[in-house]
Amino acid sequence: MLRLYDSRLSGNSWKIRILLSQLGLAYERVTLDLQKGETREPAFGQISRFSRVPVLVLDDGRPIVESGAILLHLARGTPYLPDDPYLQAEVMSWLFFEQADLQKAIAIPRVLHLHGLAQERQQDIERLRVDGYAGLEKLDQWLRGRTWLVDTHYTVADLALSAYVSLADQGGYDMTRFAGIRDWLVRVRAQRGWVPLTPEAGQASES
Ligand SMILES: N[C@@H](CCC(=O)N[C@@H](CS)C(=O)NCC(=O)O)C(=O)O
Numbered sequence: 001m002l003r004l005y006d007s008r009l010s011g012n013s014w015k016i017r018i019l020l021s022q023l024g025l026a027y028e029r030v031t032l033d034l035q036k037g038e039t040r041e042p043a044f045g046q047i048s049r050f051s052r053v054p055v056l057v058l059d060d061g062r063p064i065v066e067s068g069a070i071l072l073h074l075a076r077g078t079p080y081l082p083d084d085p086y087l088q089a090e091v092m093s094w095l096f097f098e099q100a101d102l103q104k105a106i107a108i109p110r111v112l113h114l115h116g117l118a119q120e121r122q123q124d125i126e127r128l129r130v131d132g133y134a135g136l137e138k139l140d141q142w143l144r145g146r147t148w149l150v151d152t153h154y155t156v157a158d159l160a161l162s163a164y165v166s167l168a169d170q171g172g173y174d175m176t177r178f179a180g181i182r183d184w185l186v187r188v189r190a191q192r193g194w195v196p197l198t199p200e201a202g203q204a205s206e207s
Pocket of ligand 1: 010039040054099
């Protein structure tokens with residue numbers, strides 16, 4: 001059976017749980033405690049060369065690290081990744097953009113807020129938000145007048161981008177100015193098999 005190493009609040013791990021659910025794939029979930037430093041345990045280092053979650057361990061025991069690589073591996077041959085090479089490249093370009101321009105700029109302010117460190121790290125947060133807002137602006141522009149990021153269907157590009165973008169307000173981002181993103185997030189959440197980050201978030205509004 002597939003095994004997913006994740007953590008409770010990791011947006012990168014959440015992406016994988018969404019796709020596994022959408023594909024109807026059974027898996028064993030191993031949830032690490034990042035605050036206890038469990039990703040830095042030597043035994044976990046044998047599984048994840050970067051000592052980070054998520055990691056997906058395949059049926060034959062081989063691990064895949066990096067959320068984008070895991071998504072592409074799982075999505076191959078399914079409606080979540082187009083067969084056309086150009087459209088596949090378009091999906092990948094969004095995955096790279098998310099990692100380079102958005103992920104840290106959203107994730108770090110969010111973690112600092114969640115851990116009560118926002119005040120003492122305010123300068124770092126403001127610097128990251130400059131990059132984050134620039135990335136969000138580009139995403140919002142692209143989405144105005146479009147339903148999905150690539151072609152005419154929901155793909156792993158929409159899945160991957162929406163995870164941290166939907167959590168940006170937890171890091172102090174003002175998302176009210178991004179109408180294109182707001183409407184797109186509603187469409188993403190309505191996709192069959194979509195799951196919230198945590199069971200609690202499924203009960204209350206998570207955005
Ligand atoms: N580029 C990686 C980022 C993974 C990542 O940053 N994982 C975080 C949780 S979201 C982590 O494991 N942090 C633990 C640590 O760095 O010690 C991906 O997309 O999978």
